[in-house]
Amino acid sequence: MYISKKWLDHHFLSNGFTIKQYEDAFDKLGWKIVDKYDQTSMFNNLFIGKIGNVSKIDNSDDSFVFVDLGDELVDPFVSNYKNWIDGGFVLVAKDKAVLPTGEIVKNQIIDNRASVGKILSLKDLNFKNLTELEKENVFNIFSHEYLVEKIGLPNGVSELWLDDLIWNLAIPHNRDDLTIGFNVLKTIAKVLEEKNGIDLKNLRAKQLVNNHSVGLKLRNTAITGLDLLGYNFVEAKSYVVYDDSDLNLNLFSKQEILLRYLNFKIEDNIFANLSNLIFYETGVKTVFIDEDFLQNGVNISTTSEEIIISKHNEDVVFSSIDGYNSNYKPSHRTKNYVVIYYVQATTKNKNYKKYEAVKQNSDLINQAFERVVFWLDHYGILATTNKPEIMVNNLFKIELKTSSAKLNDKFGKYLKAKDLNNLLSDLGFDFNQNSEEIDVKISEYRQDIKTEKDLINEIRDWLSLKNKKN
Known part of the structure; x- marks a missing residue:
């Protein structure tokens, strides 16, 4: 861990x-x-700077870049990065600074121009498992904080959690x-x-933003095949839904650095990265999907290692191993999101009862929902949302029959129909009662309940637990 x-x-x-x-x-x-x-102590000589003018150098792959480091005059740098953001923020190492890679930065003359240090990439910061694009591009800084106040300050990198x-x-x-x-x-x-x-x-961790509420339902969508599933809808703020395809939502660098240090792969989609952050915080697998893609229905299937969300035509929308299908990724133009939460409710031992698993995992889903609200609000995305609806045990492999008469005989007391219904509901069982006969459906993960005797023992344990609490 x-x-x-x-x-x-x-x-x-x-x-x-x-x-x-x-x-x-x-x-x-x-x-x-x-x-x-x-x-x-690895980043003592690094500073946050603000990009000024960037001009391409003739007959060269390099650019001449002016960076504001809080001095009276801007500082000149020569660099061959291509992904400059006008007015954006970057990390800069000055002359004689030692980078985390061990490289010593020196003032140089490059393409007949003075370069007074180095503008840094993630590779210069000694991060591993980078993509080729991440190695070749400047590390652009995105932040919730007002970074202008941190320009040129020696403790600026602390704002990014690099140290x-x-x-x-x-x-x-x-x-x-x-x-x-x-x-x-x-x-x-x-x-x-x-x-x-x-x-x-x-x-x-407990100081969360207020929950929002909006009347949304799962429209024309069939979700099947899970032990414990939650879902809710989120409406994005209107100013987030851009028409300009060049604009995008970016993960703040503080969260990016944290995820890299915690050994998560950084995705090219902010919602995939927030899913990883929420998974680390709560242990719940969370998937954001553009609601427009779900109008004609979606199926969810799971294994012990993977969640697969697919359209009815079997086109995969999301796989927890392979990530998002590029056709279904949510983006800055997404107006409404469906957020899907998944917890595998497994029976760990004989004493770990189903109702305990359902209660515990329902609590986890609600905690994950609170973090979804927190992070979307933090990024200025959230307009409104509803609380998650939780679906339990959609797969049933065993159907057992018993009767109220038999149960009353076993327990030596009379259980009214209403009491019996409440008892079975407390245990989380789906059931149908027809006169004296009761059909009880057992979900696939309850491997400890295979016979009517097992069912009766489970009911006895629950009654005993309730009596002790009372």
Whole structure:
């Protein structure tokens, strides 16, 4: 499990915990530090600059670029990048700066022009697994913050979380819940609170924007084949829906750097990247799709490793392994999104009952929805949304028959029809009751319920649990 110190600091607000305090907490929890990637001093000589004039040099692949670094005069650079953004922000290394790759930057004369340092790419920042385009292009900075105030300042790169420390932690195998970022955060918070006497109830993770509400339904759309599924609709703000195809929504660099450090691949679509961020935070797989593509219906199928969303003509819209089909990607021109959430509700052991799985995973979907609202609001995309509708157990492989008379005989008490209906609903079973006979449908993942006896035992356990609570 990768954990970012910047990410922890952000959620713990201004409590200012040290590296040692965090690592003492890991030790108390029995989490072993497998690796530690300390980037805190790797970017001391880098500065944020603002692009001014860019002019192509005749008979050369290079461009002559003026960059505002907060001095009285702009600084000249010669560079062969092609993806300049007029008035955009970039990272600059000055003369004698040592880059994370080990390269020492020097003032040079290139194409008979003075270049007073180097404008940087992701390759210069020593990121691995880059595409050829990422290696060849300048690293353009996008931010939620007002970056003009950070131009030329020595701590400017802190705004991008480049100077981070990443721990790779080995967490005990019996704590599957700690593959979720927010669960790790809350677990660490509890230890820090005990050890340092600090009240951490107001974690930033809980400070979400207000939920919006709009009347939207899944129009002409059939979603089938999942254990636990949630979906909701989002309407984008009108100014986000551009007509100009050259305009696009960009992932803020702070989130991009975090995802790279956490070992996620950066996609060319902001919604795919936000899905990865929400997956890290909540453990829920989230897919954004342009609603217009779903008007004639969509099917969802899953395996233990993959979610496949497809049109009725079997054209794949999204695969969790292969990503989006380019024909169906949401974009800056998307007016309405369908957000699909998926949690695989598996029975982990004999005592892990279905109703517990459904409740836990429904809570996860709702938490993922809150993060969708948070991030879309953060990026200025969100206009309105509805809360997710949750569908449980659409696949049933076993159908068992029993009767209220038999159940009353087994439990030695009389269960009214209404009480029995409530009981089966609490357990999450689909059922039909006709006179005395009850048909109960068992979903495919409940491998522990294969006979009427298993069903009766499950009902007995649930009644016993309810009696203890009462």
